[in-house]
Amino acid sequence: MNEKRVLLTAKYSVIEPLFALHLGGLMRDLDVPWTFFPVKKYDFNALYKRVEEFGATDVGFNVYSGMHQQAYQAADELRKRGVKVHIGGPHATYFAEAAREHADFVYKGQSFDSFRAYLLDNLEGYATETVRNQFEKMHFSREAQRFLKSRGESRPRKLHTDERAQIQSRLNEIVLPLLVKPEAQQQVSNILQRRIFFRDYLSDTFPAPDRKTFYKDNPDMFANPIKNSICGEGCPFACTYCYNVAWNSPEMYGRFERRVIRPIDDVISELKELKSDGNTKLIYFQDDVFGFEMEWMEKFMPRYSDEVSIPFHAQLRLELAHGKNGKRRLQLMKEAGCTGVTVAIESGDYKVRDVMLDRAMKDYHIFDGCRNIADVDLTLRTEQILAVPEPTTKPGGSAIGVDLKTLRVNVLAGATISWTAILAPYGGTELGKKCVELGLYPADKLTTNNDIKDSFFDESALAYSQLYKDQVRVLQRWFSTFARYDRGHEVASEFLRTTLPQHDHPTIEDFLVPSTDIGKITKVTLYDNELYHTKDQHADAFSCRPGSEQTFPSGSGGIDRKDGAALLATLEKPQLTLEDIARQPWNSEQRTVLYNLTPLWNYMPRSDVIATTFLQHFPEYTPSQRSAFLMLSAELRKIMTASIAKGPLDRNAEMDRLIKEEAIRLGRAPEDDSCASQGSRGVLPDQSAPRGFDIVSVDFKEKK
Numbered sequence: 065m066n067e068k069r070v071l072l073t074a075k076y077s078v079i080e081p082l083f084a085l086h087l088g089g090l091m092r093d094l095d096v097p098w099t100f101f102p103v104k105k106y107d108f109n110a111l112y113k114r115v116e117e118f119g120a121t122d123v124g125f126n127v128y129s130g131m132h133q134q135a136y137q138a139a140d141e142l143r144k145r146g147v148k149v150h151i152g153g154p155h156a157t158y159f160a161e162a163a164r165e166h167a168d169f170v171y172k173g174q175s176f177d178s179f180r181a182y183l184l185d186n187l188e189g190y191a192t193e194t195v196r197n198q199f200e201k202m203h204f205s206r207e208a209q210r211f212l213k214s215r216g217e218s219r220p221r222k223l224h225t226d227e228r229a230q231i232q233s234r235l236n237e238i239v240l241p242l243l244v245k246p247e248a249q250q251q252v253s254n255i256l257q258r259r260i261f262f263r264d265y266l267s268d269t270f271p272a273p274d275r276k277t278f279y280k281d282n283p284d285m286f287a288n289p290i291k292n293s294i295c296g297e298g299c300p301f302a303c304t305y306c307y308n309v310a311w312n313s314p315e316m317y318g319r320f321e322r323r324v325i326r327p328i329d330d331v332i333s334e335l336k337e338l339k340s341d342g343n344t345k346l347i348y349f350q351d352d353v354f355g356f357e358m359e360w361m362e363k364f365m366p367r368y369s370d371e372v373s374i375p376f377h378a379q380l381r382l383e384l385a386h387g388k389n390g391k392r393r394l395q396l397m398k399e400a401g402c403t404g405v406t407v408a409i410e411s412g413d414y415k416v417r418d419v420m421l422d423r424a425m426k427d428y429h430i431f432d433g434c435r436n437i438a439d440v441d442l443t444l445r446t447e448q449i450l451a452v453p454e455p456t457t458k459p460g461g462s463a464i465g466v467d468l469k470t471l472r473v474n475v476l477a478g479a480t481i482s483w484t485a486i487l488a489p490y491g492g493t494e495l496g497k498k499c500v501e502l503g504l505y506p507a508d509k510l511t512t513n514n515d516i517k518d519s520f521f522d523e524s525a526l527a528y529s530q531l532y533k534d535q536v537r538v539l540q541r542w543f544s545t546f547a548r549y550d551r552g553h554e555v556a557s558e559f560l561r562t563t564l565p566q567h568d569h570p571t572i573e574d575f576l577v578p579s580t581d582i583g584k585i586t587k588v589t590l591y592d593n594e595l596y597h598t599k600d601q602h603a604d605a606f607s608c609r610p611g612s613e614q615t616f617p618s619g620s621g622g623i624d625r626k627d628g629a630a631l632l633a634t635l636e637k638p639q640l641t642l643e644d645i646a647r648q649p650w651n652s653e654q655r656t657v658l659y660n661l662t663p664l665w666n667y668m669p670r671s672d673v674i675a676t677t678f679l680q681h682f683p684e685y686t687p688s689q690r691s692a693f694l695m696l697s698a699e700l701r702k703i704m705t706a707s708i709a710k711g712p713l714d715r716n717a718e719m720d721r722l723i724k725e726e727a728i729r730l731g732r733a734p735e736d737d738s739c740a741s742q743g744s745r746g747v748l749p750d751q752s753a754p755r756g757f758d759i760v761s762v763d764f765k766e767k768k
Contacts (some may be wrong), residue, residue, distance in 0.1 A: 069098070129488070412474075444480045586668065660698050
């Protein structure tokens with residue numbers, strides 16, 4: 065084997081890159097020196113320097129849509145310097161041909177087997193094995209039918225392991241002679257020449273992560289008290305905005321043919337190692353859907369409680385939190401040390417969830433699941449996507465009505481923190497195609513996504529009206545603040561629909577700069593004080609969505625990340641009232657801001673921290689930004705004052721009202737648990753597989 069030294073890289077995020085940890089484990093087991101270097105603020109000169117210092121022969125990029133063009137430029141430069149470049153990740157999976165122009169090797173989907181073959185100088189063997197599996201797949205159905213017919217069975221059924229072994233023996237007799245034929249050899253040659261590696265089945269290799277090397281080279285990641293882990297691969301759902309739809313397509317892995325579940329012993333061993341480091345305060349499970357299999361939950365949760373006993377946070381589907389099974393699942397998690405869950409609501413409009421997102425969960429499922437989460441005293445982090453079009457949305461239109469319904473659901477559900485993104489029409493997703501069909505996004509742009517930014521928090525790329533584009537940007541910044549007030553959706557509606565249209569676009573742009581900082585200050589305070597309780601300077605950027613790095617508040621006059629530690633240090637201090645804050649020596653503009661926002665901040669936990677941090681930096685904004693913020697925040701105070709005069713909203717009564725209205729509209733009783741997505745792809749109420757599919761959970765051991 066040629067001496068290789070591998071450097072893995074990705075855009076900086078405070079979330080540990082699990083791809084690097086597990087690929088690092090693969091290289092550790094093969095005695096291949098490796099390191100990970102995150103690129104901050106696209107400073108590729110720092111990357112080139114690190115490549116030279118490490119003596120890297122190979123660099124592997126994990127690429128997401130929106131940052132792919134910058135990554136390609138860096139890849140081109142490294143290739144000029146004689147370094148072999150490998151590109152993988154979501155963007156490379158669905159734009160493999162474009163990625164190939166900038167790489168020596170491209171990896172679609174899972175890359176454990178293919179990268180292992182490269183490290184062992186055995187790509188020809190990998191390509192041959194790939195062709196062999198294609199032949200086996202072609203002949204398997206016919207041979208399975210023959211096998212069952214030989215036993216007098218005429219109907220297809222699930223095969224046992226020993227039966228599959230007998231069929232495999234027959235397949236060997238058929239396939240091995242085919243591999244030596246010129247046609248097969250040409251296929252092998254084509255794979256090697258194309259340099260795009262992919263197999264239409266998930267690998268049976270899942271190496272344990274190499275945290276020792278990773279933390280040695282990235283001590284800031286070790287210092288983060290939130291550590292990340294994953295128990296399995298594969299999502300059983302088919303949300304249209306997610307790359308998992310293509311991942312689960314017949315062209316890739318197919319649905320439910322295999323679902324990768326790591327052996328419980330392996331996961332426990334990894335987490336016990338984290339426990340021994342003395343620094344880990346919280347485990348965040350990055351599984352798309354944690355605990356999908358109840359049988360696995362019944363085994364894993366007691367062992368986690370007994371052997372790991374570190375507080376943890378997990379991602380869950382709301383369908384899996386509702387009803388009797390949902391209560392049982394949540395109780396198991398709570399007893400094992402779970403402190404909170406992240407759930408995706410995505411949209412507050414059932415028709416949008418059903419037709420546009422293929423998430424046909426009813427309001428009943430959402431509210432019942434959230435009530436069950438509250439009943440076991442777990443914190444709740446919700447996720448939603450703003451600017452999702454309705455099935456009838458026209459170019460130049462608006463989605464503000466849907467967005468406000470989404471806010472209403474969060475208000476009623478009592479979310480601890482409400483995370484929001486603005487829809488990005490990614491190529492390779494069903495929703496991206498729907499946006500093209502509606503005339504909201506050009507078809508030619510969907511083939512490259514070169515106009516998509518590397519953040520889905522800034523603005524919409526769809527052909528909405530300018531007013532709506534301004535409205536959704538403002539709502540995204542203030543969403544978590546509005547969601548904490550029981551009439552926040554009413555206040556937001558009045559502010560966005562009545563007040564904002566009275567101001568021109570430049571004024572709104574100026575208002576957005578301080579608003580962006582308020583949104584981020586609010587988030588870091590809620591994450592640390594309410595959701596994770598880690599008092600961690602990294603927690604402000606913590607997010608479940610890959611590639612969603614967020615810096616600490618910044619604007620043209622805003623706050624820099626260096627202030628993060630100072631902000632979080634204030635959380636250690638006794639809480640002050642806003643009246644206490646008002647007695648401090650602020651200037652007239654700062655006092656006006658405090659006066660304007662006090663009615664809203666009164667509903668926020670640790671509003672003293674939010675107010676103090678924002679007011680301290682308010683003089684740093686430009687005069688036009690300060691003027692716009694003072695003017696619009698005064699309007700917001702008027703709306704809040706009128707809203708408070710109505711008295712508190714009975715959230716439970718409002719949830720019950722919406723559930724009943726939905727039942728009448730859909731012609732089904734709330735107790736009818738059916739939750740089948742469009743195309744019969746949704747999860748059933750008993751948390752079994754979608755109709756027509758079987759789940760096969762496979763414990764994977766690493767190949768030696």
